Structures are given as structure tokens and as C-alpha cells.
Amino acid sequence: MVRLERVSKTFGAGRDRRIICEKVDAVFPAGACVALLGRNGAGKSTLLRMIGGSTSPDSGRIVIDGSVSWPVGFQGSFHPDLTGEQNTRFVARIYGVETQDLIDFALDFSELGRQFQKPVRHYSAGMKARLAFAMSMGIRFDTYLIDEVTAVGDAGFRNKSDAVLRERLKTSGAIVVSHSMSMIQGLCTAGAVLEAGGLVWFDDISAAIRRHQANMSQPA
Numbered sequence: 001m002v003r004l005e006r007v008s009k010t011f012g013a014g015r016d017r018r019i020i021c022e023k024v025d026a027v028f029p030a031g032a033c034v035a036l037l038g039r040n041g042a043g044k045s046t047l048l049r050m051i052g053g054s055t056s057p058d059s060g061r062i063v064i065d066g067s068v069s070w071p072v073g074f075q076g077s078f079h080p081d082l083t084g085e086q087n088t089r090f091v092a093r094i095y096g097v098e099t100q101d102l103i104d105f106a107l108d109f110s111e112l113g114r115q116f117q118k119p120v121r122h123y124s125a126g127m128k129a130r131l132a133f134a135m136s137m138g139i140r141f142d143t144y145l146i147d148e149v150t151a152v153g154d155a156g157f158r159n160k161s162d163a164v165l166r167e168r169l170k171t172s173g174a175i176v177v178s179h180s181m182s183m184i185q186g187l188c189t190a191g192a193v194l195e196a197g198g199l200v201w202f203d204d205i206s207a208a209i210r211r212h213q214a215n216m217s218q219p220a
Contacts, residue, residue, distance in 0.1 A: 002028040002051055002068065002143060002175070004199070007060035009046060020046050022197035023060065030066060030142065031173045035184040035205060037212040038194035039220060044177045045071065047194065048145045051175065066142030067095075072133050080121035084112055084131050087120060097139050105138035106131060109164070111157065130157065137164050144174040181209055 004027075009020040020043030028034050038044045048071040049055035051062055078087050088106045092099040107116050110130045120128065136144065146165070165174075166187070178184055184191070184205065191208025193200045195215050202208035 001030040001065040003063040003065075005061050005063065007050070007057045007062060009043070009050065009055075009057050018043075019197035021057070021060075021194075021199065024197075024199045026192060026199050026201060028143070028175055028192070029173070029190075032190055033169055033174045033176065033188045035188040035191040035208060036175050036177050036194065037184070037191055037208055039216055041220070042194045042196075044194055045147055047199075048147055048175065048177060052145050068143045069136045069139070069141040069145050070132075071145040071147050072129075072136045078120045078128060078132070081119055083119055084110070084116040084123070087131070088135055091135055091139075095139050102135065102138045106134040109134035109137065109160070133161060137168060140168075140172070142172055144168060144172060146174055146176045146178075148178055184209065 004021075004024050007021050007024045010022075011018045011020065018041075036044050036047065046055060050057055051064075052068060052071045054070065079090070082090065084106070085103055088103050089099055092102040110116070110127075110133075112127060112131060115123065115127060116131075120131075123131070144165075162183075168174075169187070174187075176184065176188055188205045191202045191205050191212075193202070193208055193211050193215065200211065202211065
């Protein structure tokens with residue numbers, strides 16, 4: 001379960017001030033797969049990073065009950081001077097999982113081959129996203145934070161990513177950001193729409209998509 005209590009976050013000041021959240025209260029239930037919808041620049045990825053703990057709110061608090069993954073697709077979680085294997089080893093120790101098991105899973109699933117032994121600074125954005133996804137799926141979290149990562153790679157890799165994600169969601173929840181409404185419709189049961197600093201919850205994913213599409217038809 002993830003609970004937001006009067007959470008506020010802004011960037012910039014004056015005319016450049018951009019409101020991400022303004023005194024937002026919300027509960028993402030344990031075990032639920034929830035779509036986080038919003039127009040480009042609304043702050044969806046920032047909200048995921050706040051839930052994941054890599055970014056702090058300006059005020060309010062976020063209460064986590066259970067384990068939450070880092071935002072899959074967020075490349076800032078890697079140390080650029082460490083290899084893919086060394087980054088994976090470090091993550092295994094941080095999260096208290098069997099190191100070799102996670103290394104074996106990440107190497108096999110990411111399909112990085114010899115690049116797994118090279119520093120992450122030499123990786124493309126797609127390679128980093130594949131490694132982040134593989135590392136995340138290799139750890140059993142109560143809630144996964146997913147940010148467009150299944151759009152990475154060729155059709156075979158996307159299908160493989162979708163299959164393992166659906167397997168994990170049989171026993172875990174997720175908060176999912178994606179521009180693919182077909183993916184959202186097929187994966188999520190509820191939705192939360194982020195717009196102009198407010199977050200509106202919908203128990204029905206179809207209703208959430210309709211609100212999001214209505215927002216998109218209007219000027220920001």
C-alpha cells in the first residue's frame with residue numbers, strides 16, 4: 001500500500017513555476033495495478049520517483065506499507081562507473097536478495113551479453129532500461145513502479161517483458177505510467193489522473209482513461 005498525505009511538489013519559481021502535486025491525498029491499495037495517467041509534463045515520473053524515494057516532496061509525506069521497487073525505466077539509479085554486473089551486485093545487497101540469483105536473472109533477461117561486464121556509462125538508454133527492468137523483475141516487490149519500460153527493445157523483448165510483468169502482478173501490485181492505452185486497459189484495474197497539481201482517483205480504469213483523454217483534448 002502507498003499513501004500520499006498532503007503531498008506537494010513544485011519546480012522553478014515565478015512564471016517558470018511548475019506544480020507537480022498540490023496537497024494531494026491518495027491511497028494506492030496493496031495488490032492493485034493502477035495506471036498513473038496525465039499529459040506530458042504533468043509530473044508522472046516525478047511522482048513515481050517520490051514514491052520510490054529518489055526524490056522528496058516539498059511538503060507532506062508518503063507512507064509505504066511493504067516493499068516498493070525503484071522506478072523501472074529511471075536510469076539515474078545506476079552508478080555509471082560500475083559495470084552492469086557490479087550495479088546488479090550492489091542492488092542485491094541493498095535489497096537483501098541472493099546476489100548470484102539476481103546476477104544470473106539480470107544477465108539472461110536483459111540480453112546484454114558481454115556488455116554486462118562493461119561500465120554503465122557506455123550503455124545506450126535502451127540498454128539501461130533493459131537492465132533496470134531485469135533487475136527489478138528479479139526481485140519480488142510488493143509494489144512495482146513501471147515507467148514506459150515495456151516500450152524498450154524489439155518486439156520479442158517487449159513480449160518477454162510483458163509476460164514477466166504479468167506474472168509478477170499475480171502476487172504484487174504496480175503503479176504504471178504508459179502512453180499505450182491498450183496496455184493500460186489490459187493491465188490495470190484502476191487509475192489516477194494527474195492534472196494541474198491534482199490527482200483524481202478512479203476505481204474503473206475505463207473511466208480514468210476517459211478523463212485523461214478529455215483532459216488531453218483541452219489546452220494545458
